Amino acid sequence: EPEVTQTPSHQVTQMGQEVILRCVPISNHLYFYWYRQILGQKVEFLVSFYNNEISEKSEIFDDQFSVERPDGSNFTLKIRSTKLEDSAMYFCASDPRGQETQYFGPGTRLLVL
Amino acid sequence: SQQGEEDPQALSIQEGENATMNCSYKTSINNLQWYRQNSGRGLVHLILIRSNEREKHSGRLRVTLDTSKKSSSLLITASRAADTASYFCATVGSSNTGKLIFGQGTTLQVKP
Numbered sequence: 001e002p003e004v005t006q007t008p009s010h011q012v013t014q015m016g017q018e019v020i021l022r023c024v025p026i027s028n029h030l031y032f033y034w035y036r037q038i039l040g041q042k043v044e045f046l047v048s049f050y051n052n053e054i055s056e057k058s059e060i061f062d063d064q065f066s067v068e069r070p071d072g073s074n075f076t077l078k079i080r081s082t083k084l085e086d087s088a089m090y091f092c093a094s095d096p097r098g099q100e101t102q103y104f105g106p107g108t109r110l111l112v113l
Numbered sequence: 114s115q116q117g118e119e120d121p122q123a124l125s126i127q128e129g130e131n132a133t134m135n136c137s138y139k140t141s142i143n144n145l146q147w148y149r150q151n152s153g154r155g156l157v158h159l160i161l162i163r164s165n166e167r168e169k170h171s172g173r174l175r176v177t178l179d180t181s182k183k184s185s186s187l188l189i190t191a192s193r194a195a196d197t198a199s200y201f202c203a204t205v206g207s208s209n210t211g212k213l214i215f216g217q218g219t220t221l222q223v224k225p
Contacts, residue, residue, distance in 0.1 A: 035213070045215075099211045
């Protein structure tokens with residue numbers, strides 16, 4: 001069964017460094033999302049992406065964040081200058097048609113020191 | 114915020130018993146979905162119920178939706194120790210971006 005994959009599974013970085021989190025959505029899906037979950041808290045929406053552009057972003061998704069679909073398969077989340085409070089689990093998800101079941105990847109656990 | 118509360122926050126039952134979790138939300142929705150998360154792991158989709166549906170079943174899962182009360186419930190029948198996990202409801206609003214707004218979740222422990 002197709003699944004969403006994410007790399008790396010864990011990332012440790014120093015405050016102020018740039019990180020790129022990678023995702024490979026399910027191949028025939030058209031809608032892509034990033035969410036994050038701070039330890040012990042609920043899952044929070046960051047951004048949705050459709051037709052090669054951002055369709056919606058949350059207040060969390062400030063100028064330090066960007067997303068890209070550089071080729072037909074990868075979907076990346078870049079944090080330009082990480083802060084301590086960016087430490088969280090980051091989930092990628094994809095959806096075949098929008099407003100349908102979202103399929104989540106296993107997540108990348110980011111720790112900013 | 115589109116999402117309200119889930120209750121209970123934590124639930125502990127014996128294997129074989131039924132578990133009921135409730136979710137409330139604040140704004141109009143396109144659909145409501147339930148997800149499961151094992152500790153520190155990814156989210157697994159369980160079931161989706163659309164705003165024009167009132168009840169849906171999938172195996173041992175039964176979901177209800179009351180749009181007049183803006184609430185949903187997830188019932189797991191004949192629970193097993195392997196059902197131990199956190200359960201989240203998430204709503205998709207009327208905008209066409211499909212973003213999910215999650216609740217705080219219910220932590221379910223099923224004792225063998």
